Every structure is written in C-alpha cells, then in structure tokens.
Amino acid sequence: MYQYNENDQQIVDERVVQFRGQVKRRLSGELKEDEFRILRLQNGLYLQIQAYMLRVAVPYGLLSSRQLRMLAHIATKYDRGYGHMTTRQNIQFNWPKLEDVPNILDDLASVQMHAIQTSGNCIRNISADQFAGVAQDEIVDPRPYAEIMRQWSTFHPEFAYLPRKFKFAFTGAAQDRAAILFHDIGYRAVKNNAGEVGFKVYVGGGMGRTPMIGKLVNEFVPEKDLLVYTEAIMRVYNQFGRRDNKYKARIKILVHELKLPKFTELVEMEFAALRQEGAVPLDMAEIERVAAHFTDPDYLDLPDQSDAFNQHLQDDKDFSLWVKQNILAHKKSGYAIVNLSLKKPGVPPGDITDEQMLSVADIADDYSFGEIRSTHEQNLVFADVRKDDLYQVWQALKDVGFAEPNIGTLQDMICCPGLDFCTLANARSIPIADKITTCFDDMDYLYDLGELKLKMSGCINACGHHHVGHIGILGVNKKGQELYQITLGGSAGDDASIGKIIGPGFDQDEIIPALKNILSTYTRLREEGEDFLAAYRRLGMSPFKEQLYANN
Amino acid sequence: MQIIKDKAIIEDNWTHYSGEGDLPEGNLIVSLDLWQEMDFSGRNIGLQLEPDDMLSDIKDDLHHFDLIAINFPTFADGRGYSMAKILRDRLGYKKEIRAVGDIMRDQLFYLQRCGFNAYEIKSGRDIVDALEAFDDFSIKYQTSSDEDVPLYRRR
Numbered sequence: 134m135y136q137y138n139e140n141d142q143q144i145v146d147e148r149v150v151q152f153r154g155q156v157k158r159r160l161s162g163e164l165k166e167d168e169f170r171i172l173r174l175q176n177g178l179y180l181q182i183q184a185y186m187l188r189v190a191v192p193y194g195l196l197s198s199r200q201l202r203m204l205a206h207i208a209t210k211y212d213r214g215y216g217h218m219t220t221r222q223n224i225q226f227n228w229p230k231l232e233d234v235p236n237i238l239d240d241l242a243s244v245q246m247h248a249i250q251t252s253g254n255c256i257r258n259i260s261a262d263q264f265a266g267v268a269q270d271e272i273v274d275p276r277p278y279a280e281i282m283r284q285w286s287t288f289h290p291e292f293a294y295l296p297r298k299f300k301f302a303f304t305g306a307a308q309d310r311a312a313i314l315f316h317d318i319g320y321r322a323v324k325n326n327a328g329e330v331g332f333k334v335y336v337g338g339g340m341g342r343t344p345m346i347g348k349l350v351n352e353f354v355p356e357k358d359l360l361v362y363t364e365a366i367m368r369v370y371n372q373f374g375r376r377d378n379k380y381k382a383r384i385k386i387l388v389h390e391l392k393l394p395k396f397t398e399l400v401e402m403e404f405a406a407l408r409q410e411g412a413v414p415l416d417m418a419e420i421e422r423v424a425a426h427f428t429d430p431d432y433l434d435l436p437d438q439s440d441a442f443n444q445h446l447q448d449d450k451d452f453s454l455w456v457k458q459n460i461l462a463h464k465k466s467g468y469a470i471v472n473l474s475l476k477k478p479g480v481p482p483g484d485i486t487d488e489q490m491l492s493v494a495d496i497a498d499d500y501s502f503g504e505i506r507s508t509h510e511q512n513l514v515f516a517d518v519r520k521d522d523l524y525q526v527w528q529a530l531k532d533v534g535f536a537e538p539n540i541g542t543l544q545d546m547i548c549c550p551g552l553d554f555c556t557l558a559n560a561r562s563i564p565i566a567d568k569i570t571t572c573f574d575d576m577d578y579l580y581d582l583g584e585l586k587l588k589m590s591g592c593i594n595a596c597g598h599h600h601v602g603h604i605g606i607l608g609v610n611k612k613g614q615e616l617y618q619i620t621l622g623g624s625a626g627d628d629a630s631i632g633k634i635i636g637p638g639f640d641q642d643e644i645i646p647a648l649k650n651i652l653s654t655y656t657r658l659r660e661e662g663e664d665f666l667a668a669y670r671r672l673g674m675s676p677f678k679e680q681l682y683a684n685n
Numbered sequence: 686m687q688i689i690k691d692k693a694i695i696e697d698n699w700t701h702y703s704g705e706g707d708l709p710e711g712n713l714i715v716s717l718d719l720w721q722e723m724d725f726s727g728r729n730i731g732l733q734l735e736p737d738d739m740l741s742d743i744k745d746d747l748h749h750f751d752l753i754a755i756n757f758p759t760f761a762d763g764r765g766y767s768m769a770k771i772l773r774d775r776l777g778y779k780k781e782i783r784a785v786g787d788i789m790r791d792q793l794f795y796l797q798r799c800g801f802n803a804y805e806i807k808s809g810r811d812i813v814d815a816l817e818a819f820d821d822f823s824i825k826y827q828t829s830s831d832e833d834v835p836l837y838r839r840r
Contacts, residue, residue, distance in 0.1 A: 140824050144824050147821060147822050147824075148822075155791065168760075254761065254763075284836075285826055285827055289826075289827055290798035290799050291770055291798075291829070292766075293766075293795055294760070294761055294763025371764060372767050376762060410774050410775060412828070413834070419835075
C-alpha cells in the first residue's frame with residue numbers, strides 16, 4: 134500500500150498543528166461555534182447528540198496492521214473501547230473529547246493517517262473497490278489513481294467550500310463493487326483498443342432525499358487527463374451548483390436541472406479552457422511512482438488446490454459453510470479473499486472493539502501480509518490469504534467474533550447510526566437492525582433466500598443506503614412516532630436502480646412481520662435459482678404489496 | 686482601516702462606496718451595478734464582485750479597474766475562489782484582487798493560492814495573528830495561481 138514520503142507526512146503534520154490552533158481558539162471563545170463548526174467538519178469532527186464524533190479517513194479502504202493497532206490504541210485511550218466502520222470505508226469514534234482531538238490527530242499522523250476532509254462541503258475520502266488488486270475480474274487496478282486523486286483533492290484551494298459535500302469512487306473491475314453510480318463522480322478505469330488506460334466518468338449519482346443514478350459524462354478520459362478533467366467538473370459545480378437550498382445543492386441536482394447535454398458542454402468547455410491555459414496533465418512517471426506502491430505482495434507459487442484445505446472442507450461442515458459464504462476467489466492461484474463479517478445479533482453493524490482491532494491486526498500479520506481492507510458494506514477483508522491457511526484463519530476469526538458465515542445474506546445489512554447517536558436522524562436504526570439479525574438467525578433459511586441486500590437509514594439523508602437495498606428500510610417520524618417505510622428493488626451495482634416505497638410504514642413491532650411477509654411472497658413466487666432482486670424485477674411490486682397489506 | 690496586502694499589514698487607501706451619500710474623496714470600491722450606473726471618470730475605481738456576478742459580463746472591462754474585490758457574504762460560500770482563479774489564470778488580471786466580507790485567518794492559505802493578494806479581515810479578529818496563516822502549510826500538492834508545477838515535478 135501507499136507509504137508517505139516526507140512531503141505527504143509534512144502536510145499531515147502541519148494539519149495537526151493548524152487544527153490544534155483552531156481547537157485552542159474555539160476553547161478560548163475566539164472562534165464562535167458557527168465558525169468552528171465549518172472548520173471542524175473539514176476535519177471530520179461532528180457534534181452528535183451526546184458527544185463529539187471523529188471520523189478518520191481510510192483512503193480507498195486500505196489499512197496496515199500497524200495503523201489498525203493505532204486505531205485500537207485511540208479507541209482505548211480516548212474513546213469507550215470501540216470504533217465504527219462507515220459506508221465510506223472510514224472509521225469513526227463516537228466519544229472523543231474536543232481537547233483530546235489534536236492529540237488523537239498526532240497519534241494518527243504517526244502512522245500516516247488523518248481525518249482530513251472526512252466531512253464538510255469538500256471532496257471527501259475517496260472510496261474504491263475493496264478487492265482492488267486481487268479480484269479476478271479486474272481490468273485496471275484503481276488504487277494508484279485513487280491515491281493520486283487523494284493527494285490532488287487534499288487541501289485543494291479552490292474546492293474547499295463547495296455547495297455541498299462531494300464524493301468520488303473508483304472501480305477498475307468488470308463488476309462494480311464500489312457503487313460508483315451513486316457517487317458525485319464515479320470513475321470506472323478501462324482500457325481502450327490500444328491498451329491505454331482511461332476512465333468512464335459518471336457524474337451526478339447520489340442518495341439522500343433525491344436519489345439519482347450517475348450519468349455518463351465522458352466515455353474515455355485518458356489517464357493523463359484525470360485531474361484536469363476532474364478540475365473542470367469541480368469548477369462548473371463550484372460556480373453553478375445551487376447554494377440557496379442545502380437539499381438541492383448536490384451536483385446531481387445541477388446535472389438534473391441543466392440536463393446532461395448542457396452540463397457536459399459546460400464541462401467540456403471548461404476542460405478545453407483549462408488545457409489552453411496550460412493545465413498540467415498527469416505525468417506517466419508520477420502514475421508509475423504511485424503504482425509502484427501497489428504491486429503484488431510476495432506471493433508464493435502455489436497450486437490452485439490445497440489438500441489441507443480440501444480435507445477440512447470435507448471434515449468440518451461449519452468451516453465449509455463459512456468458506457461458501459465468506460470466501461471469494463483470488464486472482465492468484467492458491468490464495469483466497471476472506472471477508473470478515475462485522476454483523477451479528479447484539480452488535481451494531483460495523484462496530485469493532487479495540488481488542489478485536491488488535492486481534493485482526495495480528496491475524497493480518499500472520500496470514501495476509503499485514504494488510505486489512507474496509508468495505509462500504511461495513512465489513513473488513515483479508516485480501517491475500519493462502520488456501521492452506523484458511524482453516525487457521527477461520528478459527529482465529531471465530532475467536533474474534535468475525536466469522537459469522539453471513540456475508541451477502543439478510544444479516545449482512547448496512548445500517549446508519551440512527552437516532553441513538555445522530556442529530557439528523559428521525560428514528561432509531563441500530564435496535565431495528567438488532568431485531569432483524571436476532572429474528573432472522575436460521576442460517577439455512579438465510580442461505581435459501583440467497584443474496585439479499587438489506588439496507589437501513591434512520592432518516593431521509595440515506596446514510597444507510599436504503600435506496601439501493603434490494604430491501605430498504607427508512608426510519609421516519611410521523612407525529613412523534615418512529616415508523617419504518619420499506620422499499621423494494623434497489624441496487625447499487627452495474628444494474629443500478631432506486632428502490633420504490635411499497636406502502637404505508639410500520640412501527641418497530643410490525644417491521645419484522647412485514648419483512649417475513651415480503652420474503653414469503655418471494656419464496657412462493659420465485660423461479661428456480663432466481664434471487665430476490667431478479668424476482669422483484671420480473672414480478673413487480675403488486676404481488677408483494679397485495680400480500681403485505683392483505684388484512685388492511 | 687488596516688488590511689493585509691502582499692502578506693504585510695498596511696493602511697488601506699481605498700473606500701467602499703455604496704452610492705448613498707456624498708461621493709468620498711480618493712479611491713473608490715463600487716459594485717458592478719453602481720459602476721454601470723454612475724460616471725466615475727477621472728477616479729481610481731475598484732470593482733466589487735458578488736458571488737452571483739458573472740465574469741463574462743465584465744471580462745472586456747477589466748482595464749478600467751485598479752482593484753477587484755470579491756465579496757464572501759459567508760465564508761462557506763466558495764464561489765469567490767473560482768472567480769479569482771479565472772480572473773488570474775484565464776482573464777490575465779494582474780492588479781490587486783482583494784477578499785472582503787466574512788474573511789478570517791482560516792481562509793487565507795486557500796485564498797492566496799487562488800490568486801488573492803489582499804484581505805480585509807473581518808472586525809474583531811486579530812490581523813497580526815492572521816498573518817501567520819499564510820504559512821499553515823509549507824507544501825502544496827496542486828498547481829494553482831501561486832504554483833505552476835505540481836508537487837511531483839518539484840521533488
């Protein structure tokens with residue numbers, strides 16, 4: 134993974150000094166809260182219901198074991214012994230004291246980490262395919278470009294006070310696992326017929342109260358133009374994005390209101406003007422310098438089959454279930470990708486304790502080149518585990534509590550923090566998630582349901598991505614009562630779609646029966662091998678709706 | 686009033702004129718509307734732009750202005766950064782570009798990078814303290830109005 138050079142380190146160190154000064158001026162009263170608010174948000178510091186929350190950047194989801202140990206240290210020393218993995222592959226701490234935050238930033242900087250631009254109306258942490266570099270279906274490794282973009286967007290002087298937050302995502306694989314169509318800008322790295330790398334650029338996707346699918350603005354932006362083309366998009370947005378209404382301020386609304394041809398024309402004109410002014414294209418040497426940080430680890434030449442692994446598969450049913458559900462094929466023979474599930478009854482989705490962080494760091498050192506990845510589905514990944522070692526890794530993960538064989542099942546849900554923490558929320562989400570994982574705990578039933586993406590948000594801002602859940606749950610507040618609306622048919626992948634509301638919402642006691650009802654319609658009407666989303670798309674809303682509200 | 690210009694504190698010799706009351710002596714900073722309405726011939730004029738103003742409306746008139754002020758009604762409104770960049774890089778404006786309005790030390794690093802060279806720090810803030818903010822960061826990744834060469838070519 135990328136290692137800071139002295140310049141990268143100095144920028145992060147100087148940011149700590151700058152933020153320490155801002156905190157000091159806030160504590161002395163020189164900065165008013167409405168001024169400090171904007172400044173602290175640019176550094177990932179929120180004020181939640183009960184305390185500050187600090188969101189730490191995990192650029193494109195890559196962590197070293199050393200970094201994870203430091204996160205454990207921070208959780209122990211400054212928090213209540215845990216952190217929370219977010220849907221932007223970041224980690225957040227829910228209980229830091231304001232006066233401790235500069236010291237936390239110092240600790241983070243000591244392991245090449247920071248909280249820069251993890252919030253605020255600026256370019257946020259960049260997310261990417263969590264299987265970048267190891268996926269079998271990868272065409273271009275997006276990580277070097279994501280890192281180049283991280284550097285370019287860090288303290289970009291022109292784009293720190295945008296109309297609204299701004300999110301980039303990268304993929305370079307055949308299958309999009311980074312939800313690029315639901316980002317302000319989604320970049321899909323491709324190769325043209327000459328074998329040159331470029332990007333399909335999608336603009337104006339997003340969730341929130343007005344969910345929209347990103348639109349293709351350019352079929353092929355050559356890699357050398359990645360930054361200048363992005364600058365053109367950002368400048369059009371910074372000048373013309375709406376600032377009169379925060380709910381209409383995202384770039385998706387600008388693209389929607391201008392219509393795609395006009396928006397594209399503005400971007401192309403700006404791009405041409407920038408080039409004419411002598412905007413500097415990206416050097417191949419720089420791409421190669423950064424790419425050299427993302428070369429393969431020292432893989433052994435191994436046969437595809439592992440006798441030890443195959444024997445364990447035969448002997449241990451629990452192990453084989455875990456392998457079937459949580460393990461993915463690796464590009465390198467003899468290796469596998471291991472998904473760690475951070476979802477199980479009794480624990481908020483994505484939460485991880487300091488002790489678990491330390492254990493995961495140890496396992497990563499022993500079995501996966503000391504590297505850990507975070508996913509936008511709030512899980513972790515060991516990207517490079519030898520098949521020979523899978524049984525040991527499984528046993529170690531069982532001890533940690535991250536070996537639930539439920540990846541891709543209904544239990545593997547995305548969930549926002551909800552009303553228990555968040556000032557924006559209308560309804561609780563974590564207790565509902567817990568009800569669901571507790572109630573739907575028959576693994577045979579879950580496996581029979583097949584792939585089912587359940588996503589839940591505690592308010593219309595959609596941090597839990599409910600719009601793109603095959604089943605989505607949205608918490609609302611109706612006359613003081615928390616209600617949950619259900620949507621069906623969303624998808625964040627290449628077949629992107631936005632879920633539709635099935636009908637009136639349910640209270641917290643009705644939500645489980647409602648889900649059972651919807652799932653029974655699916656199992657009754659599905660065809661052989663048809664997953665939930667495909668069945669919904671074939672059947673439409675009607676049969677689900679009719680059965681769900683049959684008694685009303 | 687004191688302002689920061691070219692990273693030094695100086696006594697300002699410009700006056701903001703809203704069009705109300707008698708025309709003051711000396712150098713005047715006026716809005717686009719006022720400049721279009723009134724005859725200021727023989728006076729040194731600075732133009733104050735608001736975030737909504739279109740640069741395309743004034744690009745042929747830049748030679749009339751000895752100064753361009755860009756107003757930040759709130760420091761969360763970042764349109765002025767792009768305005769200054771375009772004035773410097775695209776329209777070739779070489780004279781003073783001044784940030785006015787909701788300006789405090791925390792924006793100075795970004796403002797100078799986008800082509801501003803003068804700043805009216807909002808009242809109640811320590812202007813001497815603000816001077817330090819130009820050096821908040823000693824390293825910049827990107828090219829901008831103050832830097833033609835990206836960091837990776839400077840290594």
